[in-house]
Amino acid sequence: MLDFLYLAKYPVHTMETLDRMEEALKMYHENCQVFIDLGIRQNFNFPKDHFSNHYRELIELFGTTDNFNTKYTERLHIDLAKEAFRATNSKDEFPQMTAWLDRREKVMLHEKFILRRFEDSSNNVPPPCIPPLVQPREMKMATSPLVYGVSFEEIETKYGATDFKGALSRFVIHSQRPELTKRQVEDAAASLHLPFYKVSVFHRIKFISHDPYSINPSASIVVDSIHCEPARFDRYNNRIPGRFDTAMVNIANGGRVGVKGYCVGQIRCVFVLPSKVQKEWFPGQSPPLHLAYVEWFTPFASLRPGRDHGLYKISKRTIDGQQRASVIPINLIKQSAHFIPAFGPVAPAEWKSSTVLEVASSLYVNCFSDRFPYSTIY
Structure with missing residues (x-):
């Protein structure tokens, strides 16, 4: 029965999985009489036992058994x-x-x-109205970086930001001279001198929200977060894989709802520039405090959601076999993005949560992960 329940909650159901469920359920019914013979139970007339006979039918009709638990x-x-x-x-x-x-x-x-x-x-405020589906949220960064003095070489190897120096150079040139074309920015960035070789990095971007209808309306809670931390070893010397989350990024004046003007990117590194360099590169203006190195996926402008599931299918955006990357201010990041890999007929057993973004050729942007993407992505 435990094998049956495990398979029922499996994230992807194939015909092979459903057949294994049927075999496990059949084995359970053939052997459950032993509990009655031993006096442990008098019968099996309870809802969960009866409902197990309908799992396969309901999965074939409505899909996977998401959130099917008693938490x-x-x-x-x-x-x-x-x-x-x-x-x-x-x-x-x-x-x-x-x-x-x-x-x-x-x-x-x-x-x-x-x-x-x-x-x-x-x-003298008016009486409270019906609360919205999702409360407004704001970005919240830690006061101090988590790691100081991370070299460019470490960022390229440990964080996977393989074009960090090039992307940072392009960002500086474009910020100083926004009228230049992409080709001109590339040429100018190639000759830009970076007078430093280390930056301080953050491993998390938080989004907080306030509930005005709670007992303490001023209290904030973390409703979303984006992680960008490299692999590490725990105290038992076990390797913990790195985690580099994906996010919805406002690249072209995107609105509060919808995907127009947005693109999905994988956040590899969040960092701050040295204060001396900020004054030198951005004289007379307010430079962005936090920057992020982002690897891009297919833009939404060239896509349409699937007719059957309503999800956008995206893939890596590459040039000469290398994924396109940029450095952006983090205030362009709207929310985290959850993906469903395009498995095909069978989910490869070697795919892990830490490697699926590297090995999957196509992914679906999941707008059903929680209320915020459900009400803003469509």
């Missing part, structure tokens, strides 16, 4: 059962638990009511 109810069990039981004297606990939960809910509601009345009386 939500397990979490509620802590709030509504365990904490409530701890508030009792362990004798005749049921009425004490229900009374404790009822009073706790009333106190929370009354606290929210008082806070809203105070806010209305002080700011």
Whole structure:
């Protein structure tokens, strides 16, 4: 039965997987009588047992069993059962638990009511309206870099930013002289001297949001993050693969919703320039504080979503066999992007989450990963 449940939650279902599910279910039904013979159970008339007979049919009709777990109810069990039981004297606990939960809910509601009345009386704001599907979010960076003094050679080898110096040179030339064509920028960048060989890097970009309807509206929570950290070894000397997430990047005045003006890129490195170089390269202007090295995928402008699934299919954007890359200000990054690899008839067993972006020739941009991409990517 455990093998059956594992296969049911498998991320990709092929005919081979479904056949293995049927074999595991058949084996379970042939042997479950032993639990009744031993007196462990009287029967198997419960919903989960019956529902297992319909897994294959439902998978073939509606697809994979995403989020098919009991984590939500397990979490509620802590709030509504365990904490409530701890508030009792362990004798005749049921009425004490229900009374404790009822009073706790009333106190929370009354606290929210008082806070809203105070806010209305002080700011004279209109009554709250129906909250939006997704609250606004803003980018949040750490105050200090995670690693200081990372050499260009380390960035190219450990972080995989193979064209770091060239991309940085092109960014500087284009920022100083935006009227130049791409060819002119390439020629000018080839002769640009970089008066340093190390930068300080960050390994994470965070997006935070505030819930105005919570008890503490000023509190922020991290709702999205983009990681760009190289491989490392843990304290047991086990190798932890590097993680370089992908993101939606605003490259041509993209709007709040839709993919027009956006492109997907893999974030290889987030860094800051030395302060002395910033003043030299950007005199009289406010230079971007944080920069990112990005490897590009196919732009959305040349694509259409699939008719059956509504997802955009993209691939690496290459020139002479090398993936195109650029250095950009991180304020152009809108959100992280989740991919579904285009597996084909069978998912290759050697594909791992840490290598799939390197080996997969095509990927689907998943707009169903959470509420924000669902409401902004289409």
